[in-house]
Amino acid sequence: MQPVHAGTADGAEVYGALDLGTNNCRLLLAKPSRRGFQVIDAFSRIIRLGEGVGHSGALSDAAMARTIEALKVCAHKIERHGVRRAMLVATEACRIATNGAEFLDQVHHKTGLKIEILSREGEARLAVAGCASLIDPETDHVLVFDIGGGSSELAWLDLSSIPAGSRTGPLGRAVVQKAMVAWTSLQVGVVTLAERFGGRYVTEDVFEAMVQHVMGMLEPWERQHRFADRISGGTRHLLGTSGTVTTVAGVYLGLPRYDRNRVDGCWLDAQAARDVVYDLLARNYSERVAEPCIGRDRADLVLAGCAILEALMRMWPAPRLRVADRGLREGILMQLMSEDGVIRSARRRRRRRGGGGRRG
DSSP states (O other), X not given: OOOOOOOOTTSOXXXXXXXXXXXXXXXXXXXXXXXXXXXXXXXXXEOOTTTTHHHHSSOOHHHHHHHHHHHHHHHHHHHHTTEEEEEEEEOHHHHHOTTHHHHHHHHHHHHOOOOEEOOHHHHHHHHHHHTGGGSOTTOSEEEEEEEOSSOEEEEEEEGGGSOGGGSSSSOOHHHHHHHEEEEEEESOOHHHHHHHHOSSSOOHHHHHHHHHHHHHHHHHHHHHHOHHHHHTTSOEEEEEESHHHHHHHHHHHTOSSOOHHHHTXXXXXXXXXXXXXXXXXXXXXXXXXXXXXXXXXXXXXXXXHHHHHHHHHHHSOOSEEEEESOOHXXXXXXXXXXXXXXXXXXXXXXXXXXXOSOOO
């Protein structure tokens, strides 16, 4: 945790969440508000910290240098906004690298940021909490997934076991955590899959090999829990939070530039999502670079992400996919603010307003 500072000029305390991933470094700073929290500053940079770690087992000097420069920006923002409390976490790249802990010591020395390695279960639970409000409360089963750079977190929610009175309006973090019946973390993400199969020049055969590779990783979890049988008789939807699904949504919407307000929370029919996946597969590398919702930074990784998405849709068919441009960082902020008692659950806010029923 970061040290306590004075609050902002208006007296509200500022909280911070930093997600140091395999591919991205993301920071979110926010103040509590009536609707949860209000973002006051954010930062995101592709740093590719985990580049090559699957082959070498260690973080490279170049990747660590890029990351430290990005973290210096984060440290400046945290200091400038007088952050009261923050949770700074590193995920798969630092979990698996032989020099991951040593690197985080170096980060602390050079930036003042004390970053902790987050467990896979912790990552899955926080990602689910971060996009809880986008879950359709009228649905029986939901697969929440986060396709990362070095790992992918999956969680099945069984909402049919939640009393009807708790399934009205946006679902709160506590309700969603109670509904989580299983989670897993696959040691595959867009960076590791692209490094294994290639990312710039992907043929249909290579793409299918990627999909089959991921399905092979999903099968033990499916055999253990038999979700395909459990969801077949009820309503279900997928909820994805990652650069892959937001990119697919942006391409589907035909956006001239990425627009979070258009993407976050949007629904796609499963077939529409699959059409975008195979449209991107049909494009060459230069055409993917030219796509405004992809660009040069993601053009060599997007098809690996699409392969993971396709594997999920094949393993557990669902008619709809909801897209979240939120996740781990938002889950961290909600957890910190809930622990401090500065935000109330959605259900408690509705009760205080006298509106416990479904809105028309």
